[in-house]
Amino acid sequence: MTPHPNGDGPHPAVDTHELWKIFGEGSTAVHAVQNVSIAIEPGEFVALCGPSGSGKTTLVNLIGGLTDPTRGTVRVDGRDVGAMSERARAQLRLERIGFVFQAYNLLPVLSALENAEFPLMLRGAGREERRREVSKLFEHIGLGGLEDRRPGALSGGQQQRVAVARAVLGAPALVLADEPTANLDTQASDNLLEVMEVLNRERGVTFIFCTHDPRVMRRARRIIRLVDGHVERDAEKEPGTLPDWVLEPVDT
Amino acid sequence: MSDRGFWLRVGWRNLGRHRRRSVLTAAALAWGFAAVVVLNGILEGMGSDFVRSSTDLMAGQLRVQNPDYEPERELWDVVGGDEGVPLADLMGRLRDDPDVLGVAPRLYGAGIVASDSTSRGGLLMGVVPEEELRVTHFLEGVVEGALPAEGAQEVLLGQELARQLRTGVGEVVVLVAPSADGSLGNELYTVSGIVRTGIPEVDAAQVILYLDDLQFLLALAPDDVHEVAMALHDPWRAPVVAGRLSASLADLGPDLQVSPWTEFRPEVVEFANLIAGMNWVILVVIFLMAAFGVANTMLMGTFERRREFAVVKALGMRPTRIMAMVVGEALVLGLLAVAAGALISLPLVLLLMHYPIDLTPVAGEQMFMEGLFRFVLRVEHSWDIPVRAAVGLVLTAVLAAVYPAVRAVRVPSAEALAGR
Numbered sequence: 001m002t003p004h005p006n007g008d009g010p011h012p013a014v015d016t017h018e019l020w021k022i023f024g025e026g027s028t029a030v031h032a033v034q035n036v037s038i039a040i041e042p043g044e045f046v047a048l049c050g051p052s053g054s055g056k057t058t059l060v061n062l063i064g065g066l067t068d069p070t071r072g073t074v075r076v077d078g079r080d081v082g083a084m085s086e087r088a089r090a091q092l093r094l095e096r097i098g099f100v101f102q103a104y105n106l107l108p109v110l111s112a113l114e115n116a117e118f119p120l121m122l123r124g125a126g127r128e129e130r131r132r133e134v135s136k137l138f139e140h141i142g143l144g145g146l147e148d149r150r151p152g153a154l155s156g157g158q159q160q161r162v163a164v165a166r167a168v169l170g171a172p173a174l175v176l177a178d179e180p181t182a183n184l185d186t187q188a189s190d191n192l193l194e195v196m197e198v199l200n201r202e203r204g205v206t207f208i209f210c211t212h213d214p215r216v217m218r219r220a221r222r223i224i225r226l227v228d229g230h231v232e233r234d235a236e237k238e239p240g241t242l243p244d245w246v247l248e249p250v251d252t
Numbered sequence: 253m254s255d256r257g258f259w260l261r262v263g264w265r266n267l268g269r270h271r272r273r274s275v276l277t278a279a280a281l282a283w284g285f286a287a288v289v290v291l292n293g294i295l296e297g298m299g300s301d302f303v304r305s306s307t308d309l310m311a312g313q314l315r316v317q318n319p320d321y322e323p324e325r326e327l328w329d330v331v332g333g334d335e336g337v338p339l340a341d342l343m344g345r346l347r348d349d350p351d352v353l354g355v356a357p358r359l360y361g362a363g364i365v366a367s368d369s370t371s372r373g374g375l376l377m378g379v380v381p382e383e384e385l386r387v388t389h390f391l392e393g394v395v396e397g398a399l400p401a402e403g404a405q406e407v408l409l410g411q412e413l414a415r416q417l418r419t420g421v422g423e424v425v426v427l428v429a430p431s432a433d434g435s436l437g438n439e440l441y442t443v444s445g446i447v448r449t450g451i452p453e454v455d456a457a458q459v460i461l462y463l464d465d466l467q468f469l470l471a472l473a474p475d476d477v478h479e480v481a482m483a484l485h486d487p488w489r490a491p492v493v494a495g496r497l498s499a500s501l502a503d504l505g506p507d508l509q510v511s512p513w514t515e516f517r518p519e520v521v522e523f524a525n526l527i528a529g530m531n532w533v534i535l536v537v538i539f540l541m542a543a544f545g546v547a548n549t550m551l552m553g554t555f556e557r558r559r560e561f562a563v564v565k566a567l568g569m570r571p572t573r574i575m576a577m578v579v580g581e582a583l584v585l586g587l588l589a590v591a592a593g594a595l596i597s598l599p600l601v602l603l604l605m606h607y608p609i610d611l612t613p614v615a616g617e618q619m620f621m622e623g624l625f626r627f628v629l630r631v632e633h634s635w636d637i638p639v640r641a642a643v644g645l646v647l648t649a650v651l652a653a654v655y656p657a658v659r660a661v662r663v664p665s666a667e668a669l670a671g672r
Contacts, residue, residue: 066669093567094569109269
């Protein structure tokens with residue numbers, strides 16, 4: 001558990017309480033997240049699973065402060081994200097959170113290297129330090145030699161690896177990853193997950209994945225299954241195993 | 253690569269994503285800049301020409317008078333008053349000022365001028381022609397004969413006056429004028445020449461004599477003058493030079509006052525200010541158009557890049573930095589436009605500065621505010637114009653990008669990332 005910034009005791013890495021997110025109003029309202037209360041401790045390796053439209057991405061966006069909850073609270077490191085100013089949220093994301101988006105979302109005018117080092121630069125890291133970190137990770141995830149390529153000159157898988165590198169460089173306390181392996185082959189996917197596991201094991205980085213990928217779910221030590229915005233099941237498991245209920249169809 | 257260099261590079265690359273649009277916007281800005289520089293330069297040149305023509309023809313740009321002389325213009329209110337001042341000493345001290353180009357003493361009077369056949373009222377003016385020609389241009393308008401010579405008892409008549417008197421060069425006229433001693437002076441003079449200044453009231457009444465001759469006619473002493481007119485290298489420095497000369501001539505007594513043209517020709521100042529005001533209007537109108545162009549380009553860019561702004565927000569980029577990124581692109585656009593605009597305008601400015609285009613054959617000459625105004629396209633040498641235009645353009649570009657930058661900051665991250 002991380003100590004609370006004000007020194008009044010440890011807090012979960014992520015803590016949601018009766019969290020709701022409703023899009024629209026009246027008869028057209030969509031209840032994307034409904035009454036979700038979960039606590040994720042520092043250093044956990046969690047997979048959020050569930051069918052498409054079950055609210056995984058919305059929940060991750062709520063945790064990252066990219067959207068405001070309709071009701072309830074979401075705390076990161078004990079801090080109420082919903083109550084923060086835009087500037088404070090930006091600071092929290094910069095210092096504590098790494099994002100991997102579903103559609104890579106690399107900045108097209110930057111090279112692969114510049115995309116990866118972008119958050120480090122926002123944090124004020126020096127050029128040498130940034131280049132050293134990026135080069136080391138790029139070699140490990142098979143992006144060596146592609147540093148100067150723009151996203152348009154990279155394959156989908158390569159772009160996804162750059163996006164992951166951008167999220168994990170500098171070892172943030174929390175990484176929120178939305179389908180990080182969706183466009184990767186088995187080998188690339190394994191390499192990437194290994195990097196994440198090392199960061200998780202050695203630096204205590206907390207990972208929360210939205211995923212449909214059984215490979216990711218196997219490596220997770222806790223799986224939270226969402227259905228229609230509700231937490232249907234939340235259970236810890238042994239790494240390398242895949243409980244049957246994870247892939248069960250939704251009971252209609 | 254410094255962070256600042258990085259952001260400028262990002263700005264440059266973002267502009268390059270829609271090259272045609274960026275080039276068109278930069279070109280519009282560059283033409284705006286060039287138009288402001290050239291038009292302002294021409295107007296500045298016209299303003300300067302106007303001030304010169306209004307002061308060079310007869311008035312002069314600086315003058316020394318007895319403070320009591322205007323407005324009654326009494327004969328005995330000469331420079332230096334009753335005590336008088338040594339004219340040669342005064343003129344020498346005025347000539348010594350580095351801003352002064354020429355110094356011309358003048359004496360004025362009023363009287364009757366009569367020819368063989370008729371008579372008219374005349375405005376008498378005593379000058380030293382060779383000095384006057386260094387200060388003003390009206391003596392250059394001699395259309396017949398020559399300037400009066402020293403000690404020759406000669407007069408130069410205005411063209412219309414000569415016509416009304418039915419006299420001409422070589423004829424004799426009589427001048428009758430009240431003198432300073434209360435008597436009525438009268439003398440015979442030979443007409444040495446006819447002058448046309450272009451100022452109707454001058455051409456219909458002016459009688460120009462050598463200074464000594466008028467002093468004698470009006471029973472005034474050889475050092476008595478009503479005015480010493482001066483020309484300056486830079487007319488706009490007249491108030492400064494007047495202040496300096498006033499201080500340096502204080503030892504000559506209280507009956508001596510130095511005035512710049514800005515005081516004795518206030519209407520010229522007003523017109524010059526009007527031209528300066530037009531310059532600002534042109535600047536504002538052109539830059540307002542430029543502002544809409546930049547705002548449009550930046551707004552389109554902001555709409556197209558909603559997802560990117562959402563990404564950088566998610567990565568922890570502070571709102572102020574996002575604004576700086578968008579404004580930085582406008583800054584790059586503005587700097588490019590200034591560079592291109594300078595390339596466009598510089599040759600034209602240099603051309604019109606060194607080879608003015610005289611439109612007089614087409615537009616003619618106009619008499620305006622006692623000045624003969626010629627329509628000449630000439631750029632005045634003034635480097636504050638392009639500097640002012642450059643700063644104005646870059647500021648316009650930056651300010652026009654503020655609203656798009658605010659829009660970029662307000663992009664809802666989750667919705668934009670989801671493509672909504």
